[in-house]
Amino acid sequence: MNKIRAGVIGVGLMGRLYGRLLKELPQAELTAVFDVDAELAARVGTELGAKACASVEDLLNQVDAVFVCSPDRAHLEPVLAAAAAGKHVFVEKPLATRSEEGLQMVEAADKAGIVFMVGHVLRFDPRYIHARNAVAEGDVGEVVHMFARRNTYIDQGRHYASWTTVPWFLGIHDIDVLMWICGSPIVSVYARGARKLLAAKGADDSVLAVLTFANGAIAGLEVSFVLPLVQGNRQSPLLEVVGSEGMIHVMPYLRGITIHKADGLVEPDPLYNMGPVMHGQIAGVYKEETVHFLRCIQEGITPAVTGRDALLAVTVVEALERSLASGREEKVVAITS
Numbered sequence: 001m002n003k004i005r006a007g008v009i010g011v012g013l014m015g016r017l018y019g020r021l022l023k024e025l026p027q028a029e030l031t032a033v034f035d036v037d038a039e040l041a042a043r044v045g046t047e048l049g050a051k052a053c054a055s056v057e058d059l060l061n062q063v064d065a066v067f068v069c070s071p072d073r074a075h076l077e078p079v080l081a082a083a084a085a086g087k088h089v090f091v092e093k094p095l096a097t098r099s100e101e102g103l104q105m106v107e108a109a110d111k112a113g114i115v116f117m118v119g120h121v122l123r124f125d126p127r128y129i130h131a132r133n134a135v136a137e138g139d140v141g142e143v144v145h146m147f148a149r150r151n152t153y154i155d156q157g158r159h160y161a162s163w164t165t166v167p168w169f170l171g172i173h174d175i176d177v178l179m180w181i182c183g184s185p186i187v188s189v190y191a192r193g194a195r196k197l198l199a200a201k202g203a204d205d206s207v208l209a210v211l212t213f214a215n216g217a218i219a220g221l222e223v224s225f226v227l228p229l230v231q232g233n234r235q236s237p238l239l240e241v242v243g244s245e246g247m248i249h250v251m252p253y254l255r256g257i258t259i260h261k262a263d264g265l266v267e268p269d270p271l272y273n274m275g276p277v278m279h280g281q282i283a284g285v286y287k288e289e290t291v292h293f294l295r296c297i298q299e300g301i302t303p304a305v306t307g308r309d310a311l312l313a314v315t316v317v318e319a320l321e322r323s324l325a326s327g328r329e330e331k332v333v334a335i336t337s
């Protein structure tokens with residue numbers, strides 16, 4: 001089978017990671033990269049052996065599939081251009097930060113008949129997959145309530161608060177999997193934010209929200225951009241599901257390894273790797289996600305995360321942001337063609 005010629009738009013943290021994965025995977029060939037920062041594109045192109053293109057149009061001429069890894073508010077144009085050119089699209093989460101734009105992308109992908117997948121990577125984390133399967137198989141009975149947490153360090157928070165918010169950047173991951181695991185959409189959101197360390201950027205440090213599902217279940221969500229950079233401090237993502245007949249604890253913060261070095265403690269993450277870790281190649285959830293997208297193209301199957309799944313999560317974060325602004329519980333407003 002011919003290799004899938006792939007390109008990456010936006011070669012920051014995530015774009016460079018997918019570029020490296022595409023270079024390593026035998027079923028793909030990284031042919032082109034593009035970034036508004038032409039110097040960065042040239043550097044990453046040289047590093048990964050791909051052409052640094054001067055425009056999105058130029059890139060689209062060299063590929064069968066594209067990975068859109070530009071900032072959240074810069075997904076629409078490249079996705080629409082790729083769909084119009086009949087190229088398959090993987091776009092990072094959140095699909096969009098306005099549901100109207102998300103719907104435009106979903107409709108363009110439908111019309112073009114391309115494979116369209118969104119990077120909700122928790123759906124490729126084996127622990128979250130086990131949780132979903134356990135609920136679907138009735139192992140914990142009826143879901144009563146859930147709790148999800150995701151947080152990152154203040155240096156990351158400072159970088160990302162310049163173009164996104166903590167619910168859009170981190171919360172949307174858990175909002176997507178909570179609905180996937182519960183098997184029911186979120187219908188309303190009540191959220192509160194604390195604004196101290198990132199106040200100068202006009203951003204919330206941390207947000208807590210109560211989510212209500214159509215089937216009557218509820219969930220608590222805690223997301224933060226401001227974990228202090230102190231020795232031994234770790235990110236503490238988790239998921240708990242309380243059901244009528246059982247419980248699930250997902251504990252990704254227990255990484256399973258600690259390395260005590262002379263200059264400090266290190267806890268490598270075995271699944272969310274950003275570098276070569278297994279005999280010289282990147283392993284983990286981002287590899288699984290990329291392999292799945294390529295398989296969908298080769299076998300003509302529907303991705304595990306569709307554009308419409310991702311659009312649903314966008315409408316929930318919109319309601320969450322409205323709740324932060326209004327101080328009231330806000331209903332999720334569905335958007336359909």
Ligand SMILES: NC(=O)c1ccc[n+]([C@@H]2O[C@H](COP(=O)([O-])OP(=O)(O)OC[C@H]3O[C@@H](n4cnc5c(N)ncnc54)[C@H](O)[C@@H]3O)[C@@H](O)[C@H]2O)c1
Nearest residue numbers: 010011012013014015035036037069070071072074092093
């Ligand atoms: N799935 C995950 O775990 C995960 C983690 C981090 C970020 N993300 C998402 O991935 C996307 C990229 O985030 P990142 O962390 O790589 O950000 P980043 O800031 O490291 O990189 C973004 C890159 O996009 C470039 N860019 C800006 N505007 C552009 C445009 N219009 N066209 C092309 N390139 C443009 C920038 O120059 C930069 O190099 C975002 O949507 C983000 O929310 C997902």
